[in-house]
Amino acid sequence: MPSRSIPAGYDFAEETPVIEDYRRLRAVSGLSPKSLEAARIALPNTLHAVVVRHEGRAIGMGRVVGDGGCHMQIVDMAVEPEHQGKGLGKAIFAALVDWLNRTVPDTAYVSLIADGDAKHLYAKFGFEEVMPASIGMARFFRGDPAKR
Template identity: 55%
Template sequence: MAEANNIQLVERFPDAGDYCRLRSEAGMSPKTLQAARKGLPNTLYGVSLQVDGEVIGMGRIIGDGGCFYTVVDIAVAPAYQGRGLGKRIMTALDTWLRQNAEPSAYVTLVADGEARHLYAKYGFVETAPASVNMEYIVAPHAPE
């Protein structure tokens, strides 16, 4: 197991294969390789954590580059969790946003479970009940 100081932060998001693998390892919803290949080039800014060239963590920012930004895909491989690596990823993303986003920009993310405590350290606040996260996954629908 690599020490935290042997884990390199790279200002580049993983390729589609590593992205799909790490989402799965971290317990996130799976994405197809086709979807990843289509979506990842639209990343505004992304980072990877690597150990000897292997991607063990990631995070990225998507959005319109002016008014709206969304922090997504923050994941750390289970064997490396609990070492402050999510904070390392968030610090890089937050630094980029503060240097590049307009002061009026609206930045969002979906916090799963206890991760909301980490995100609060970066200024994110829960908005419910005034606003709630709403979502759906596009899937084939049976004809009516």
């Protein structure tokens, strides 16, 4: 599935992660937690996703979200810490970019938020910083903590 080599013992699937795996992988990889309600709404709206399994257990993922034509964003890049450093994140990202290359119109705008050193990986695939022309902005909506 990924065009680049993946380590033996790992299986890649082009599928959306199930809610439990999605929430767990975000938490263990250091991404912000998402409520059960948020995950139930978000996951069916995935344009494309990759799940990596080791011994049948989901240990990594990445998704593309957006409108499928004009604007898309790569999100939820996550690999369990004990499986990091093996090229799995690179292979997940490569699979998402391969899908985008095959699928989206040539005028599509694909963005992402690069945390820490991840920007070096993303740059290898042609993603560039957009400053100073553009600045990424965000707002977190914090609702009832019981819903998380």
